Amino acid sequence: MSDLKIVFEQEGGAAARLVRDRLDMFNVGVTGVSTYYPVNLFLKNARGETMGGLLGGIWGGWLHITFLWIDESERGKRWATKLMDQAEAYARERKCHSVELDTHSFQARPFYERRGYEVYGTLDDYPKGHKKFFLKKKL
Numbered sequence: 296m297s298d299l300k301i302v303f304e305q306e307g308g309a310a311a312r313l314v315r316d317r318l319d320m321f322n323v324g325v326t327g328v329s330t331y332y333p334v335n336l337f338l339k340n341a342r343g344e345t346m347g348g349l350l351g352g353i354w355g356g357w358l359h360i361t362f363l364w365i366d367e368s369e370r371g372k373r374w375a376t377k378l379m380d381q382a383e384a385y386a387r388e389r390k391c392h393s394v395e396l397d398t399h400s401f402q403a404r405p406f407y408e409r410r411g412y413e414v415y416g417t418l419d420d421y422p423k424g425h426k427k428f429f430l431k432k433k434l
Contacts, residue, residue, distance in 0.1 A: 328355050332389055336378050338369065349378040351396075358386035358434075360396035363403070375403070379410060386434060393433050400426040407432075 304310065323329045331354045338347035347365035351358060360382065365374050386394060396412070398404050399421070404414070407430050416429035 326355065330354070332385075334358065334360075334382055334385060336381055338365065338374050338378065347374055347378065349382050351382065353386055353389050353391055356390065356392045358382060358389075358391050358394040360394065363396075375406065376410075383434060391434055393431055395429070395431045397427055397429045400428070404428050404430070 307314075319331070331352060334349065334351040334353060336349045337345050340346050346369050348362070349360060350362040351360040353359075360379075363375060363378065365378075383394060394412075396407065398407060408414075410432065412430040412432040414428050415431050418427040421427040
């Protein structure tokens with residue numbers, strides 16, 4: 296009998312890093328694709344406060360955008376467009392052929408569609424009464 300047990304931890308810390316690193320090593324072993332580039336762009340004010348940002352990564356010819364957020368005080372000033380433009384330009388430099396991301400029905404689907412993204416999947420009731428959309432775009 297094994298002495299293993301399942302442990303719930305709010306903060307993953309070293310254990311979470313180990314799981315991510317081991318899965319990454321597996322993926323590299325299977326695909327032979329080892330190049331990964333983090334994509335972290337931030338919008339900062341004169342005081343150095345973060346007023347927005349885009350987080351993601353490049354692997355396997357794809358840019359995956361994990362988060363895009365602009366502080367409410369800066370919305371409507373094209374900062375999201377500028378962050379997306381810069382991320383997509385960096386992805387092209389790194390020879391990416393496509394971008395993928397997800398958004399909710401109460402977030403920015405029209406913004407992404409205006410940029411040429413198309414929905415390829417939808418989850419209903421995520422959360423209840425809303426939808427989660429998965430979008431992609433060829434570069």
